[in-house]
Amino acid sequence: xxEPTIRLETRPEVSAFVEKVRARLSDLSDEERExxxxxxxxxxxxxxxxxxSVAELGDPRAYADxxxxxxxxxxxxxxxxxxxxxxxxxxxxxxxxxxxxxDVLLDAGRRRWDELVDVPALRATWELxxxxxxxxxxxxxxxxxxLLDISTQxxxxxxxxxxxxxxxVGSLIWLVAIVVSVQIGRDRxxxxxxxxxxxxxxxxxxxxxxxAVLMMPVVLAQFPASGTWEYDDYVGVYDPEPxxxxxxxxxxxxxxxxxxxxxxxxxxxxDQNGNPLDVATFSEDLDGDGRTSVAYPWLNGERRLxxxxxxxxxxxxxxxxxxxxxxxxxxxxxxxPTPPLAVVPPAxxxxxxxxxxxxxxxxxxxxxxxxxxxxxRDADEPTGERAGAQRDSEKREGR
Amino acid sequence: MDSTQLxxxxxxxxxxxxxxxxxxxxxxxxRRLRTAGLEGVGDASVYGTLRRLYAAGALTSYVVPSDEGxxxxxxxxxxxxxxxxxRQREDWLQFSRTVTRLLDRSTxxxxxxxxA
Numbered sequence: 001x002x003e004p005t006i007r008l009e010t011r012p013e014v015s016a017f018v019e020k021v022r023a024r025l026s027d028l029s030d031e032e033r034e035x036x037x038x039x040x041x042x043x044x045x046x047x048x049x050x051x052x053s054v055a056e057l058g059d060p061r062a063y064a065d066x067x068x069x070x071x072x073x074x075x076x077x078x079x080x081x082x083x084x085x086x087x088x089x090x091x092x093x094x095x096x097x098x099x100x101x102x103d104v105l106l107d108a109g110r111r112r113w114d115e116l117v118d119v120p121a122l123r124a125t126w127e128l129x130x131x132x133x134x135x136x137x138x139x140x141x142x143x144x145x146x147l148l149d150i151s152t153q154x155x156x157x158x159x160x161x162x163x164x165x166x167x168x169v170g171s172l173i174w175l176v177a178i179v180v181s182v183q184i185g186r187d188r189x190x191x192x193x194x195x196x197x198x199x200x201x202x203x204x205x206x207x208x209x210x211x212a213v214l215m216m217p218v219v220l221a222q223f224p225a226s227g228t229w230e231y232d233d234y235v236g237v238y239d240p241e242p243x244x245x246x247x248x249x250x251x252x253x254x255x256x257x258x259x260x261x262x263x264x265x266x267x268x269x270x271d272q273n274g275n276p277l278d279v280a281t282f283s284e285d286l287d288g289d290g291r292t293s294v295a296y297p298w299l300n301g302e303r304r305l306x307x308x309x310x311x312x313x314x315x316x317x318x319x320x321x322x323x324x325x326x327x328x329x330x331x332x333x334x335x336x337p338t339p340p341l342a343v344v345p346p347a348x349x350x351x352x353x354x355x356x357x358x359x360x361x362x363x364x365x366x367x368x369x370x371x372x373x374x375x376x377r378d379a380d381e382p383t384g385e386r387a388g389a390q391r392d393s394e395k396r397e398g399r
Numbered sequence: 400m401d402s403t404q405l406x407x408x409x410x411x412x413x414x415x416x417x418x419x420x421x422x423x424x425x426x427x428x429x430r431r432l433r434t435a436g437l438e439g440v441g442d443a444s445v446y447g448t449l450r451r452l453y454a455a456g457a458l459t460s461y462v463v464p465s466d467e468g469x470x471x472x473x474x475x476x477x478x479x480x481x482x483x484x485x486r487q488r489e490d491w492l493q494f495s496r497t498v499t500r501l502l503d504r505s506t507x508x509x510x511x512x513x514x515a
Contacts, residue, residue, distance in 0.1 A: 010469050035450060035453075035454070036447070036450050038472055039424060039425055039446075039462075039470070039471060039472025040425070040446060041469040042424065042425070042426070042465060042469040042470060042471045042472070043424065043425035043426035043429070043442075043446060043471075044426075044442075045469060046426040047426055047442070050426075050430075057442060057443075063442070063443045064443070066441055066443035066444055066447065067443040067444075067446055067447040067450075068447065069444075069447065070410070070441075070443060070444040070445070070446070070447025070448045070450075070451065071446075071447035071448070071450040071451045071454070072447075072451045072454075073451075
């Protein structure tokens with residue numbers, strides 16, 4: 001032949017497309033396949049020269065299926081050919097028939113879908129979605145990791161990046177999961193094993209993808225409602241900041257006084273739900289001397305109670321804000337801090353006649369629950385003076 | 400009705416008619432079909448049909464080297480193909496006449512008002 005036959009310059013994207021079509025037809029004999037694919041490069045090449053593009057031909061697999069269907073060539077599974085007669089082959093044959101039927105079903109579904117999206121209104125959207133496939137590969141890896149995370153972490157809140165217990169281990173497995181998912185998507189590893197993948201691989205892949213899609217809402221439901229989850233996750237729920245605010249500052253200690261205005265010790269405080277009052281247990285090193293005041297708990301047997309006030313405090317280096325078990329026996333044991341006010345004005349309930357009894361009752365309870373070794377400072381002013389002071393306080397409140 | 404569905408039944412006939420007109424390679428046949436008004440015809444469907452008609456003996460095939468790119472596979476009609484074309488042409492004309500008549504009648508019935 002003459003010179004032009006040597007110059008077979010096909011556009012690379014055309015060759016790649018035809019290669020994929022050829023791969024999809026790998027169940028055929030070489031002769032049959034070349035019968036179908038022969039001349040295709042020239043045809044598509046000319047389509048491109050004519051102003052068309054390979055992209056408008058759609059998925060090479062669907063293209064190959066259409067070519068095969070129009071040419072009237074049956075799809076064949078890879079284990080066909082060597083099958084002879086004989087009883088022991090019957091089982092294998094019926095399995096083959098099932099897998100063929102499944103293949104036909106999947107192919108029909110695929111063709112139907114291709115036809116469905118091949119309308120002017122959807123074509124551009126579908127092409128965009130096809131180019132976004134890698135996003136789905138990463139997303140399904142994320143779903144799988146979240147499921148793993150949820151099932152191993154129990155009731156813990158999930159984090160957007162799966163941790164799997166340890167930050168480093170989690171990141172590594174997460175990375176591996178992405179690579180595996182992408183390689184499956186690129187048909188490099190099972191079950192994404194190429195154009196001529198077996199029926200089992202197609203079913204497994206379809207099943208896995210469906211599962212990932214179905215699990216997506218389940219995983220997302222693990223996160224608090226959108227918009228606030230970041231805040232809640234890091235500040236409110238996932239890593240709650242303990243404490244009680246007063247005057248825009250954390251309350252670090254509480255100094256109770258009885259109704260007569262005398263300081264009390266060992267008062268257990270609970271909120272309206274019966275939860276122990278929770279205060280921030282260390283102060284900031286505001287004066288910059290490298291030391292900070294750390295609150296120590298009261299005890300009920302082994303239980304550490306941080307809701308019994310005032311809390312004993314101990315000066316510690318600013319970078320050691322935890323409590324030490326042996327602090328009480330150290331040279332610098334925790335001590336009850338001096339109340340900020342030695343005494344405060346007394347307080348009464350509006351019903352003045354019963355307030356003395358009520359005050360005594362309250363005091364008794366406080367004494368009962370207090371630590372006996374510390375004791376409660378008892379007020380022993382005469383009742384007459386107290387009544388005068390009460391009137392004073394009433395006047396002040398009335399202002 | 401979607402014309403691509405209708406097309407499937409008569410693609411053989413259309414392809415045979417085009418090739419009978421003049422020998423052509425795949426893309427050329429596709430282009431001529433589209434120019435003739437069959438715009439919804441799929442690339443792979445036409446190429447597949449050409450392969451099948453060739454395998455059935457209705458077409459011959461020969462390779463022509465091209466100046467710009469890969470060689471082209473030309474198709475020409477055979478005697479068997481020509482008689483198939485004649486047969487199918489008759490079938491088609493009769494079929495389309497029947498359907499047209501049927502549709503005409505149904506249109507008239509609708510215009511007169513169908514009995515309840």
